[in-house]
Amino acid sequence: MNRLINAMVACGSGIATSTVAAGNIQEIFDELGVRVQLTKCSISDIPANSDGMDIIFVTNNYRGEVPCPIINVTSFITGIKKDKTVEKIKETILDILKN
Numbered sequence: 001m002n003r004l005i006n007a008m009v010a011c012g013s014g015i016a017t018s019t020v021a022a023g024n025i026q027e028i029f030d031e032l033g034v035r036v037q038l039t040k041c042s043i044s045d046i047p048a049n050s051d052g053m054d055i056i057f058v059t060n061n062y063r064g065e066v067p068c069p070i071i072n073v074t075s076f077i078t079g080i081k082k083d084k085t086v087e088k089i090k091e092t093i094l095d096i097l098k099n
Helices: 016-032 043-049 082-098
Strands: 004-011 035-042 055-058 070-072
Touching: 004 016, 004 043, 004 082, 016 035, 016 082, 035 043, 043 055, 055 082, 070 082
Parallel strands: 004 035, 004 055, 055 070
Antiparallel strands: none
């Protein structure tokens, strides 16, 4: 699988929790052997930066429209139900690669 996945990780400020989440997300892509370009930003930057993204990860609720799958990764911060989030991310990555 040589395709590069463009992914965005967004949190309130674009700095703190997105950095923690990005580390976890990078590990999942590495485990699957999939190349990823991770971009960190704040939740308010999503609308302006979502074009060209294959997947968006958020550390808090986001209800706006985006042109790709969006996954809440709060569990990477809290540790609660992290395994379910990891499985959902893996499934979504594999779906993206099929298309």
